[in-house]
Amino acid sequence: MWTVFALENLNFALNVFMSLVFLAVSWLYYDAYKALKNKRELWKVFGFIILAISFLFRGMQIEGITLSDIKNYQTLFTEFDIYLRLLGYILLIIGLLVDPLQPKPKLNAFFVLALPPLLFLSPSLAAIVAILYFRRSTVGLERHLFFPSISFFILSFYELTYSLNNFSSSTNLVIFNLLAPFGVFWIVRLILLFFVILFLGRWVFKYLLKQFQSQLFMIQMVLVLSIYLIVTVGFTGLLINNLKSQILNELTSEAKVLEFAFNARKEELLQTAKQIAINPTLIDSNTNVKHDSLTIFDKDGLVTFRAEDSERKGDSISGDSLVKLILEGKEASNIVVKDNSIAPVVMIIAGSPVMNEGELNGGVLVGDIIDNSYIDGFSKLTGLKSAIYGADTLSAGGEVGTKEGSISIKEKVLTKGETYIAETRWQNQSYLSVYSPLKNVEGNTVGMFFVGRSQAEVLGLAAKTLEIVFLGTIILLFLTMIPAKMISVSISKQIK
Numbered sequence: 001m002w003t004v005f006a007l008e009n010l011n012f013a014l015n016v017f018m019s020l021v022f023l024a025v026s027w028l029y030y031d032a033y034k035a036l037k038n039k040r041e042l043w044k045v046f047g048f049i050i051l052a053i054s055f056l057f058r059g060m061q062i063e064g065i066t067l068s069d070i071k072n073y074q075t076l077f078t079e080f081d082i083y084l085r086l087l088g089y090i091l092l093i094i095g096l097l098v099d100p101l102q103p104k105p106k107l108n109a110f111f112v113l114a115l116p117p118l119l120f121l122s123p124s125l126a127a128i129v130a131i132l133y134f135r136r137s138t139v140g141l142e143r144h145l146f147f148p149s150i151s152f153f154i155l156s157f158y159e160l161t162y163s164l165n166n167f168s169s170s171t172n173l174v175i176f177n178l179l180a181p182f183g184v185f186w187i188v189r190l191i192l193l194f195f196v197i198l199f200l201g202r203w204v205f206k207y208l209l210k211q212f213q214s215q216l217f218m219i220q221m222v223l224v225l226s227i228y229l230i231v232t233v234g235f236t237g238l239l240i241n242n243l244k245s246q247i248l249n250e251l252t253s254e255a256k257v258l259e260f261a262f263n264a265r266k267e268e269l270l271q272t273a274k275q276i277a278i279n280p281t282l283i284d285s286n287t288n289v290k291h292d293s294l295t296i297f298d299k300d301g302l303v304t305f306r307a308e309d310s311e312r313k314g315d316s317i318s319g320d321s322l323v324k325l326i327l328e329g330k331e332a333s334n335i336v337v338k339d340n341s342i343a344p345v346v347m348i349i350a351g352s353p354v355m356n357e358g359e360l361n362g363g364v365l366v367g368d369i370i371d372n373s374y375i376d377g378f379s380k381l382t383g384l385k386s387a388i389y390g391a392d393t394l395s396a397g398g399e400v401g402t403k404e405g406s407i408s409i410k411e412k413v414l415t416k417g418e419t420y421i422a423e424t425r426w427q428n429q430s431y432l433s434v435y436s437p438l439k440n441v442e443g444n445t446v447g448m449f450f451v452g453r454s455q456a457e458v459l460g461l462a463a464k465t466l467e468i469v470f471l472g473t474i475i476l477l478f479l480t481m482i483p484a485k486m487i488s489v490s491i492s493k494q495i496k
Contacts, residue, residue: 007182007190008459009233012470014193015059016477020225021201022052024218025148028204031211043095051088057081060470082122085159089125096132123163126156144203151200158192161185212495216488224480228473236469240459244432247453248421251434254382255419255451259436261378262348265368266333269350273366274331277352293347293367299360301327321442326351326363334441336367337390343401344390346370346438346447372396385431387450388438395447398427413437417445423455430455 026048033041057080130152137145164179178184208214272291280296294307301318317323325332333350349367353360368374370388375397379386387397392410394402404410412420413435420435431452438447 003182007186009229009236011190012059012232013229014190014197015055016225016229016474017197017201018193019052019055019059020221021197021204022048022055024204024208025200026052027214028207038099040095040099043091043098047088047091047095049088050084050091054081054084054088056474057084060474085122086125089122089129092129093125093132096129096136123156123159126152126159130156147199147203151196151203154192154199155196158189158196161189161192213488213492216491217484220484220487221481224484225477228477232469232473239469243458247432247458248434251384251432251451251453252419252421254384255434255436255449257382258378258386258449258451262335262370262438265348266350269348269366269368270331270333270352273350273352273364276366277354277364280354291366292369293349293365295365296354296362297323297365298362299327304362321440322349322351322365323363325441326353326365327360329353329355329360332441335438335446336440337395337438337446343393343395344447346388346390346395370396372400382451385426385450385452385454387426389448389450391447397450402427409435413448414445424452426450426452432458 026045029041029044029048032038033045057078061078061081130149133145133149133152136142137149164185167175167179179186205218208218269291276294276296292308294305295303295317296305297303297317301316301320301323303313303315303317306312318327322332322334322336331350331352333348336347336349338345338347347367347369349365351363351365354362354364375386375388379397385397388395389404392404392414394400394404406424409420409424412418414437417437417439419437420433422433424431424433426433431454433450433452435448435450437445438449440446
């Protein structure tokens, strides 16, 4: 979960820095406009400002969240991002086209005539901007525009990887894994954005930092932005950590609730066994006894009746630990794991002695299988994922027959009989998990049960707060620009 958290904050930070770089470029073109009084520069000024705002909207998008109340806001951010981005690229293209080239004395440079085949509009527009900058740096005299051309070429590939999100719902497993949030293409996108910031930022700050007033303003903004990002990461980190602790405490409580449900089931079965022991005629009607297992045995432990297989009787079960307790005249219950063809079956069994005029005549065993319907009912009631294991093999609640591969879980739960609480991988997904031992009447661990909440759900619960924190950071950043600008102007005037 912390990896996802780190990548989410990294994505936000890179988009904010990209926005700051575009704002710096717009400032550079605005300085050119003030010096030359050339209104054609305003196309570029507004183009870069709009692109800067679009990157802020992209930074506020929380990846991998599917909760409905979050998804609506994410869709809104995405739509604003797309429309602003297209408008920004179009304004830049117009600005570069209406601004005449500064011709070279010798026309020995080349002009790229064809665009590489791109799939979507945003990548194509970014590529057009890159080509126009490249044209100005080669055909014209403005060689200093080579770095912006390289930056926009990289940005076009960044836009292409972002546009490929349209295929993220593909049923092809390979494509889905490649395009999934925090997958390969998501990481590649961040790397491309980093290089855009590196190349374009290096180019623009080289010019802006030649002016003392610009130096003061940029230094203040970089410091403020760094402080805001540190505070944002720290606050969201505390939020996630507190939420994680709260969820783990909740899971621990729910695990005890599930254990209590098992005990309640034992008590129900025990009452049924006592009723049959008192009134054996109850077993004459199938409607009166609705359990997965019903066995009656005599005082020597020989089976006299088995409801699930009426032909099989006469065998001895006196060696069973639960039967031994019943033959001592005690009522008892047990959790038993029985082998099956696909996966072991976990059963809750309760028994009661059959007494006749104070003498022990035998006993009754009644049992129920803990199957998918039982586990699914608990999952629906709590909203958590739950499952049952017979030894280390999944018996109900997931892909039956799957073995638990974690050595640490098996050692602590199955070997030591202790509860395991941690972040784990369960059924190929990340979960906050609690594993508790299932113990038989002798106190030996025969299996375990799992209760967990998907880490994606946990991040979903925090997503709304993350959005507010990100939005607040961006608003504060813009508000800080005003005093930073006033301070830089004031200091520069005093020096002059």
